[in-house]
Each structure stands twice: as C-alpha cells, then as structure tokens.
Amino acid sequence: GAGVSQSPSNKVTEKGKDVELRCDPISGHTALYWYRQRLGQGLEFLIYFQGNSAPDKSGLPSDRFSAERTGESVSTLTIQRTQQEDSAVYLCASSRQGGEWDTQYFGPGTRLTVL
Amino acid sequence: DQQVKQNSPSLSVQEGRISILNCDYTNSMFDYFLWYKKYPAEGPTFLISISSIKDKNEDGRFTVFLNKSAKHLSLHIVPSQPGDSAVYFCAASTGANSKLTFGKGITLSVRP
Numbered sequence: 001g002a003g004v005s006q007s008p009s010n011k012v013t014e015k016g017k018d019v020e021l022r023c024d025p026i027s028g029h030t031a032l033y034w035y036r037q038r039l040g041q042g043l044e045f046l047i048y049f050q051g052n053s054a055p056d057k058s059g060l061p062s063d064r065f066s067a068e069r070t071g072e073s074v075s076t077l078t079i080q081r082t083q084q085e086d087s088a089v090y091l092c093a094s095s096r097q098g099g100e101w102d103t104q105y106f107g108p109g110t111r112l113t114v115l
Numbered sequence: 116d117q118q119v120k121q122n123s124p125s126l127s128v129q130e131g132r133i134s135i136l137n138c139d140y141t142n143s144m145f146d147y148f149l150w151y152k153k154y155p156a157e158g159p160t161f162l163i164s165i166s167s168i169k170d171k172n173e174d175g176r177f178t179v180f181l182n183k184s185a186k187h188l189s190l191h192i193v194p195s196q197p198g199d200s201a202v203y204f205c206a207a208s209t210g211a212n213s214k215l216t217f218g219k220g221i222t223l224s225v226r227p
Contacts, residue, residue, distance in 0.1 A: 108157055
C-alpha cells in the first residue's frame with residue numbers, strides 16, 4: 001500500500017508570508033505526528049494527533065504554528081508570518097494506534113525555505 | 116538541552132567490517148529506544164528498536180545494545196554493506212508519550 005505522502009516537496013516563501021504543508025498518512029493509521037529537522041539538527045517533535053483525542057501541541061515552537069487533522073485522514077501544518085528560522089524540512093509520520101511500541105512511518109518531508 | 120546525543124557526526128568503515136554507531140541519553144524516563152535510517156531526499160525509515168527491559172535486540176545484520184546504567188546504546192551492523200551508507204538517527208520515547216526525541220544523526224559511509 002501507499003506510504004505517507006507530503007506536499008509540496010519543496011516550498012520557497014518570503015519572510016512574513018503564511019504557508020500550508022500537507023500530509024496524507026497511511027490509510028487506517030489513527031496516529032499522526034509532525035516533526036521538523038533544521039540544518040545539522042535532529043528531528044524535533046511538533047504535534048501529535050491520536051484519533052479524536054485533543055492533540056498534543058507541546059512541541060509547537062510558537063503561536064505562529066498550528067495544525068489540523070480531519071478525522072483520521074489528511075493533516076495540514078500552517079505557519080503564519082514565516083521567519084527565516086522556520087526554514088527546515090517538515091516531516092510527517094503516522095502509526096497504527098499511536099502507542100509507544102507502534103512504528104512511526106515517515107513521509108519524504110517538505111523542505112521549506114524562508115527568504 | 117539535548118536529551119539524545121550522537122556525538123560523532125560521521126563514521127567510515129570498509130565493506131564487510133563492523134559498523135558501531137553510538138548514542139547517549141540523559142533522560143532516565145526514556146524506556147524505548149529506536150534507530151532510524153535516512154537516505155537523502157527520503158523520510159527516515161525504522162530499523163530496529165529495544166525496550167528498557169532488554170539489553171540486546173538482534174535483527175539480521177543489525178543488533179542494538181542498551182546499557183541503562185551508562186545511559187548508552189549502540190547499533191552494530193555486521194557485515195557492513197555499501198547500501199548501508201546513510202544517516203542513522205537514534206531516538207527515544209517515554210511510556211507516557213509516543214513522541215520521539217531524536218539525536219542529530221550520524222552519517223555512515225561504507226567503502227567498497
């Protein structure tokens with residue numbers, strides 16, 4: 001079956017603009033995660049959705065970042081008034097049930113460049 | 116404050132030899148540890164994991180060792196193959212939450 005897909009694969013934007021990144025998880029996976037990887041760094045957790053539970057937003061770096069998920073399908077990560085430090089690869093992952101032992105499957109990422 | 120540390124940014128080994136990738140952590144609440152492998156322009160793919168109740172887990176050429184007292188884990192690849200050349204990330208989670216905390220990664224190059 002299809003893996004996690006993300007769009008766009010690359011996004012170049014100007015400082016101050018808003019951007020929307022999309023993630024299509026593996027069908028049937030109830031858990032969805034967003035991470036980002038800045039240059040030379042490891043992946044940083046941003047937000048986690050599990051079924052109908054309230055999302056865990058503890059990793060969002062500022063109130064300019066928000067994410068939504070419709071049911072158990074598509075998620076969008078929105079960054080408002082982008083800053084240069086937002087430049088990173090944004091990775092989405094999904095897992096079957098979201099438990100600690102569940103393997104997280106990652107998409108290819110969206111490379112965001114803020115000029 | 117980095118809770119998962121991969122202090123060596125790169126490692127180069129000859130094909131057929133052993134690759135040993137190291138990882139240290141500071142958070143004693145971590146109880147599940149994973150290794151992910153990443154090729155350029157692709158997302159990380161899960162490689163192998165270990166829970167804190169074990170000290171070793173083996174899957175084919177890949178073995179992960181966990182030393183809880185030292186807060187250290189290592190990934191052994193034997194024998195190393197050129198296709199193993201990639202960035203390897205160590206990650207950890209706590210029982211309370213499935214979100215992963217990653218190290219910065221180590222670039223492994225396997226020379227033919």
